Amino acid sequence: MDIALYGVAGRKRVIFGGLHAKASLAERVSDDVPCSLAMMTKGMVSYLVTLDAKSFPPPSGDLVNRGELGRPDAPSDKRNYVEQHGSFSACFSYNLRTVPSDPKTASGRRIFVSTFKPSVDRLPAEIVAAWAAFRARKKV
Numbered sequence: 001m002d003i004a005l006y007g008v009a010g011r012k013r014v015i016f017g018g019l020h021a022k023a024s025l026a027e028r029v030s031d032d033v034p035c036s037l038a039m040m041t042k043g044m045v046s047y048l049v050t051l052d053a054k055s056f057p058p059p060s061g062d063l064v065n066r067g068e069l070g071r072p073d074a075p076s077d078k079r080n081y082v083e084q085h086g087s088f089s090a091c092f093s094y095n096l097r098t099v100p101s102d103p104k105t106a107s108g109r110r111i112f113v114s115t116f117k118p119s120v121d122r123l124p125a126e127i128v129a130a131w132a133a134f135r136a137r138k139k140v
Contacts, residue, residue, distance in 0.1 A: 001035055005045070007131040009140045016134040017045030017127075020088070024053045025068040025078045033087045040089060043137060045130040048081075048088040049123065052095035064097075069111060071099045082109050089130075092123045 001018035008014070018039060020032040029048065036046040052067035069091075070076035072083070081087040086107030092114045093100075101110035114121045134140070 001032075001039070001046075005127060005131070007135060007140070009135065014135075014140050015044070016131050017047070017089070020046065020048050022048070022050045025050055026054060029078055029081065033081060036088050043134065045089040045127075045134070047123070047126070048091040050091065050093050050095070052093040052098045065095060067093065067095045067098050069093065069098055072102045072105075079111065082111055083107060090126065092126075 002021040003019040004015050005017040005019065006013045007016050020029070020036060022029055022032075029050075032048070036048075039046040052069055053065055054068045055061065055063050055065045057063055068076055069079045072079075075083065082091045083101055083105040084107055086109045088109060090109055091111040093111060094114050094116065096113060096115070098111065098113050100113045103110075112122050114123055118124070
């Protein structure tokens with residue numbers, strides 16, 4: 001896990017989840033899966049956050065950053081970590097070319113496309129909601 005998510009209950013900091021941050025999913029996202037699954041087994045959230053930044057230079061590429069998640073109808077292995085296997089609570093991509101998940105996936109987990117605009121970025125609200133749910137569930 002790259003970033004721990006803590007809530008405050010009374011004077012105590014309580015970890016309730018974490019972020020796995022990747023600029024590019026080629027950065028061995030598969031190495032984060034065991035940690036993510038262990039966290040979720042403990043009732044914590046485990047979000048994959050990525051810039052989904054992958055460009056291919058000429059002569060084989062055109063330098064357009066299309067990312068590595070593929071599309072719902074043509075998924076990459078990396079998309080399947082979320083949509084098929086449910087290896088992360090959700091994925092938030094900050095690449096506007098990323099194709100988000102369909103509303104329903106095999107695992108119930110989804111890929112969301114985010115921006116850094118507070119009115120559009122879904123991640124902060126998800127984190128706040130996850131802390132509230134964790135706190136209610138664990139009676140913290």
